[in-house]
Amino acid sequence: MPELPEVEVTRQGIAPVLLGRRASGALARVPALRYPLPADLARRLAGQELLAIRRRGKYLLLDFGTGHLLIHLGMSGSLRLVPASRAPEKHDHLDLLFGQGRTALALRLRDPRRFGAVLWLEGAPEAHPLLAVLGIEPLDETFTPRWLFETTRGLTAAIKTALMDSHRLVGVGNIYASESLFRAGINPRTPAGKISLVRYGRLVPAIKATLNEAIAAGGSSLRDFVNSDGTSGYFQLQTFVYGREGQACRHCGGVIRMFRQGQRATYYCPRCQR
Structure with a gap:
């Protein structure tokens, strides 16, 4: 699932190209993803300038002045900038169109599992039920x-x-929680309430560093995620523990282990993480 780094990489990829441009419409090829697509989206967007693109957790908010388009990439989604004339592929379900003629661009949503979301929000987007319940941002100074x-x-x-409870902290997904805990030397099974302030003093910088390095690497492309230009991220190639069960720890030479935790695979080094 695209997490905070992948969504931020997407935001950084599309913002320089689309900010200040006027939308010319939208083209939906399916009636719904996780929720029904806005039936009048093409009319709402036509002629509207894209003023800002923000990220909140794993959501993108495209500000058109008259309202915000909220986009969630679901389990397998990605957004790519392509010529509007390019023929869609099987799982290309929605185009947001900018410009006319030969130079027209499409911000194309590909979502093989169709578990993403595209909603039109009026009023303060932070008040929407999907956003109002979110915790703090791990890259903010408040964390x-x-x-x-x-x-x-x-x-x-x-x-x-x-760490993966989005009501407390947003965007620290499975890969990044495992990697951050390794860097901080904390066993992932440790009860959160028993960790000292000193150890949290190592964990918080580790989380920030891990997320920033993932963003710099273009995110992690484990299944379907690609950046806005169609390229894959490569953070998964430099992980310390994630996906490395049975391999030697890059730090101590011990064996990386995996166990199931909340239906998720958790990777750790028994020697380095106590």
Whole structure:
């Protein structure tokens, strides 16, 4: 599933090209993804200038002045910038169109599992039920060791599970939680409420560094994710533990282990993470 780095990479890829351009319409090839697509989207967008593109957690918000288009990539989605004249492929379900004639561009949503979402929001987007329940951003200054320490007091859930709870902290998906905990030397099974402020002082910078490095690497392309220009991310090629079960730890030479945690595969080094 595209997580915070992949969505941020997408935002950074499309913003320089589309900001300030006027939409000429939209073309939907299916009636719905996770939710029904806005029936009058082409009319709403025609002639509207794209003023800003923001990310909130794993959601993109395209600000057209008269409203916001909320986009979620679901389990397998990606957004690509292509010539509007390019023939769509099997899973290309929606085009947002910019310009006319030979130079017209399409922001094309590909979603093989059709679990993404495209919604039209009026009013303050932060008040929408999908966004109102989200926790803080891990790359914001508000995400500090003290905040994480205080918000987890009395919490018996494992730290990896706590990091992936979007009601508390957004965008730290399975890969990035495993990698961050390795860097901080924390066993993913450790109850979040038992971790000291000192250890959180290592974990929070590790999370920020891991996410920033993933963004710089173009995200992780494990299945269907590609960047807006169609290229794949390569962070998955430089992981310390994720996807490396049975291989030697890059730090201590021990064996990387995997176990199931909340129906997710968790990778860790028993020697380095205690």
